[in-house]
Amino acid sequence: MFGLKTDWSLEMPPAYFTLESYEGGAARWCPGCGDFAVLTAVQKICRDEQLPPEKVVAVSGIGCSSRFPHYMKTYGFHGLHGRALPVACGVKSRRPDLKIWVATGDGDCCSIGAGHWVHAIRYNMDMTVMLFDNAVYGLTKNQTSPTTPPGRKTNTHPRGAWLPALNPLTATLGFSNVSFVAQTVDWNPVHLHATLAAAYRHPGTSFVRILQRCPTYSDDMFAEVQKDSNRLLLLEHERGVPAASGLQRMYAKRMEHDPLDMAQARALAEQQDTLPIGVLFADPSRPRYDEYTAQGLEMTAEDRLNALESELDRFAV
Amino acid sequence: MRQKLSEATVEIVSDSGEGAQKAGQTFGAVSAKMGNGVWTVEIIPAEIKPPARSRAGASGIRVRFGTKAITNMGDHADLVVALNEQVLYGRLDQKAYKKGTVVLLESKWATDGLETIRTQFAEALERFEGEGLRVIQLPIEAACGEHTDNPRVGKNMFVLGMLCHIFDRDIDKALNEVKLVFGKKGEKVVAKNQQLLRAGLEYAAKNLDLAFHVPSTASDEPKLVMNGNQALGLGVMAAGMEVVSMYPITPATSASHHVAGSFHKMGGLVHQAEDEIAAVGFAIGASYAGKTACTITSGPGLALKTEFLGLAVMAEVPLVVVVVQRGGPSTGLPTKVEQGDLLAVLYGEPGDAPKVVMAAATIEECFHMVITARRLAEAFRTPVIVLTDANLATGVQPIKRPELDPEWLAPPIDQSPWPKGLAPYAWDETTGLSPRPVPGQKGGEYVLTGLAHTQGSKVAYDPESNERGLKMRSRKLASLQQTLQTPEVHGDPEGDLLVVGWGSTLGAIEEAVDRMREQGHKVSSLHLRMVSPLPLGLNEIFSRFNKVMTVEINYSDPKDEGPYASGAPRRRSQLAWLLRAETLVDIESWSRVQGQPLQPLQVEQALLEVLEATKASAGGKSPVTA
Incomplete structure (x- = not known):
């Protein structure tokens, strides 16, 4: 009748996810915390990609930024200090259908969990790792972190941090089988979003260092680079963060950098005076451990029992 | 005329790399196939390649076999083949031999080019004779050399042949076993080894006045011969685990090797993590995502996993953790047995972290317990710890072939x-x-x-x-x-003494109890498989005995030494500690921590002492608080 298909109800368009689909409980970071911007960027990417919330898992360790999963309306795993990466790798190992976001801080990733950092990069399983680097321990109230610049006064080093700061970019670019390294800043939502989106789309472990201000303990940490946009170098490439007029207006210093160029990526990462933002390195051809770990998923119970029987035969007398 | 024995215990000891273990395993397999009860245990040095002729470097194997089922390594060896004299010292320290133990000793060292070696050999002979060993010097390597250009490599099969003659093993079964062992190396290698086996057999028949017969009964029941770690690995597969996440640690790792060898054929994954913490974290991540996962470790690894175990309890993540115990604390005795991790698995985490803890008592249980553990972990949404130990891990025994059940596998998520x-x-x-x-x-x-x-x-x-x-x-x-079912008492349901044990000591305890009961003592035993939660009904059982004691391989202060002699409170072994707290019964404990499995004779002596002390102090009946 009227030419309507009788089974029209079976052709309902798939649910359209809005930002609200990913918004969990009200975030309880300090007002002005850089983490809010990251959360919004991730929610936008989930929406843009139309990821079913039940297929998204946010994994974190312990620290201010590790509260991240609680503010996503997806599955989440808020585990132990320093141990987000092994958990994330375990989640991904046999669930290729799940999309993994890892939230970790400079203490979580570069100090107590540093061993896992080296190896998770080498495993190169498909996930996006966001290093919220505010160069200080916030949750435990202002202790020196591995990325605290020397001379900065903290509760554990009241006369100023003594050691040279650890550079997460050069470190990560030095790990074997690294496949994606980028840097962005919390105070530029456009660049933050574009960088995380590139990271999300990269197959393999995408490591993004986010310079993130702690309004309570390190509000001034990046004041100089914030004030003087010449201290930042905008990296542009079609395979990284593409050139966009909005960003070009903001940054006088720009550079076309091919993310496959590891030598140049390492040189850029070494720079202290001018901080590169954008994708430093991206090689989608690197081996991915999740392709190995997911082998055999299709096997039936019968297959398994048959294989086991022949295994038992080996011990038969 | 062969002398008939109800059982015999044989050892082959040598320097590492001389093939003693392969010869012993083959001997054990042949005996199992003949229908004998068998228990095989490897003698393992801590180093991979210890220097030759070193006292601590003894490598080898003990095979105890008999007409009936054998459940433990027994007391003293009846016969030892030693490829040099130095390796026997360590075994003597471990009280592996008795007066009259026959030692077939390689004699080439008596005429060695180095004077120090000749002197060592002479000194050793004196010592062994002083210990009452019956040493028979034999030019084993030279005799073997008449049949091969490389007797150092081939003499293990020659020795196997000697043993086959001495203990009347089925020669066809032995030749076939050699074929199975060397089959992968090609027909030539098989034929050579079979030839050496025959040569050893003929040599022993011609030169030795040793001939025994250990009757066996062939049975149609399908059997498998394996060690506890192999059983554990197969159990992991039969339980439908998808992920084994591990980090290498002795003596647990070989279980993961067995899984790794064939897990891919079942669609499973062995993940070798970057450390023990990541190993358990990975397993927890997989389990959170709905995949069945376990991690296999030993004491030091368990310590590192503590924080994650607390998380699994707190967040109710199903997880199976197998702890193959070794000597501790710290690096302790990596290759040797101890039951020292009971309280650590129960109470190791900060805060209250209740979890299920089970202990396998036999090699067969190493297989079945993983299956139960996986189901409990999921049903109760909790970590489940399965305790085994180095004794089970390396002990080899014939077990009933399990009939695989599809229900053991985890259902799809x-x-x-x-x-x-x-x-x-x-x-x-x-x-x-x-x-x-x-x-x-x-x-x-x-x-x-x-x-x-x-x-x-x-x-x-x-x-x-x-x-x-x-x-x-x-x-x-x-x-x-x-x-939970109340555990059964082995022996009479009431009496003078009840021995409570857990884990791999089952065989030694029950053998000791049986011997004492034959002598008329009113002794029984009870073995716990579930340690957390404990089964109900223990108090009622305990109340039927005048005295209750535990026998364990973990430390307890001795009663009669140092400050304890004057009545200072002493620290008890771990199960005794637990049972005293849970039942308020004044439970005695006896334990040994020498890195050795318990021998039935040791246990028997300990039980006798406690029995006598109890009788003396109470004139028969000692008060038992219920």
Whole structure:
């Protein structure tokens, strides 16, 4: 009748996810915390990609930024200090259908969990790792972190941090089988979003260092680079963060950098005076451990029992 | 005329790399196939390649076989083949031999080019004769050399042939076993080794006046011969595990080797993590995502996993953790047995972290317990620890071939939509149990957290929520406890002394108890498989005996030395500690921590002492508090 298909109800368009689909409980970071911007960027990417919330898992360790999963309306795993990466790798190992976001801080990733950092990069399983680097321990109230610049006064080093700061970019670019390294800043939502989106789309472990201000303990940490946009170098490439007029207006210093160029990526990462933002390195051809770990998923119970029987035969007398 | 024996214990000891273990394993397999009861245990030096002729470097194997089932390594060897004299010293220290033990000793060292070696050999002979050993010097390598250009490599099969003659083994079965062992190396290698086996057999027949017969009964029941770690590995596969996440650690690793060898044929994954912490974290991640996972470790690894175990308890993540115990604390005795991790697995985590703890007592249980553990982990949404030890890990025994059951495998993960309004921890107030959402289930989205949380998995710092969570997690154990069977008493249900044990000591304890009962003592034993929660009914059983004691391989202060001699409170072995706390019974304990499995004779002597002391102090009846 009227030419309507009788089974029209079976052709309902798939649910359209809005930002609200990913918004969990009200975030309880300090007002002005850089983490809010990251959360919004991730929610936008989930929406843009139309990821079913039940297929998204946010994994974190312990620290201010590790509260991240609680503010996503997806599955989440808020585990132990320093141990987000092994958990994330375990989640991904046999669930290729799940999309993994890892939230970790400079203490979580570069100090107590540093061993896992080296190896998770080498495993190169498909996930996006966001290093919220505010160069200080916030949750435990202002202790020196591995990325605290020397001379900065903290509760554990009241006369100023003594050691040279650890550079997460050069470190990560030095790990074997690294496949994606980028840097962005919390105070530029456009660049933050574009960088995380590139990271999300990269197959393999995408490591993004986010310079993130702690309004309570390190509000001034990046004041100089914030004030003087010449201290930042905008990296542009079609395979990284593409050139966009909005960003070009903001940054006088720009550079076309091919993310496959590891030598140049390492040189850029070494720079202290001018901080590169954008994708430093991206090689989608690197081996991915999740392709190995997911082998055999299709096997039936019968297959398994048959294989086991022949295994038992080996011990038969 | 062969002398008939009900059982015999044989050792082959040598420097590392001389093939003693292969010869002994083959001897054990042949005996098992003939229908004998068998227990084989490897003698393993701590180093991979210890220097030759070193006293601590003894490598080898003990095979105890008999007409009836054999459940432990026994007391003293009846016959030893030693390829040099130095390796016997360590075995003597471990009281492996007795007066009259026959030693077939390689004689080439008596005429060695180096004077120091000749002197060592002469000194050793004197010592061994002083110990009452019956040493027979034999030019084993030279005799073997008449049949091969490389007797150093081939003499293990020559020795096997000698033993086959001495103990009347079925030669066809032995030749066939050699074929199985060397089959992969080609027909030439098989033929050569078979030739050496025959040569050894003929040599022994011509030159030795040793001929025994250990009757056996052939049975049609299908059997498998394996060690505890192999059984464990097969159990992991039969349990439907998908992920084994591990880090190398002695003596647990070989279990993972066995899994790794064939897991891919079952679609499973062995993940060798970057460290022990990551190994358990990876397993927890996989389990959170709905995949069955376990991690296999030993004491030092367990210590590193502690924080994650607490998280698994707190967030109710199903997980199986197998702990193959070794000597501790710290690096301790990596290759040797101890039952020292009981209290660590029960109480190792900060805060209250109730979890299920089971202990395998036999090699067969190493297989079946993993299957039970996986199901309990999922049903009770909790980590389950399975304890085994180095004795089970390396002991080899014929076991009944399990009939695989598809129900043992984990069901496919549920990806149906999560019921509307159902909380991720919708605890049943009575049982503490709750259904678990798995990522991918629409509407079940929740954030697992190690922080105190509500049943909605929302972080909660309020007083009620914290206490409620603790209560619900504890309640799960009580619910499980209600379903447990009261363990059976081995021997009479009442008497003078009840021995309580756990883990790999089962065979030695029951053998000791049986011997004492034959002598008329009113002794029984009880073996615990479930340690947390403990089964109900223990108090009632204990009340039927004048005295209750534990026998364990973990430390307890001796009664009669140092400050304890004058009555200072002493520290008890771990199960005794636990049972005293749980039952309020004045439980005695006896333990040894020498890195050795218990020998039935040791246990027998310990039980006699306690029995006599109890009788002396109470004039018959000692008070037992219930």
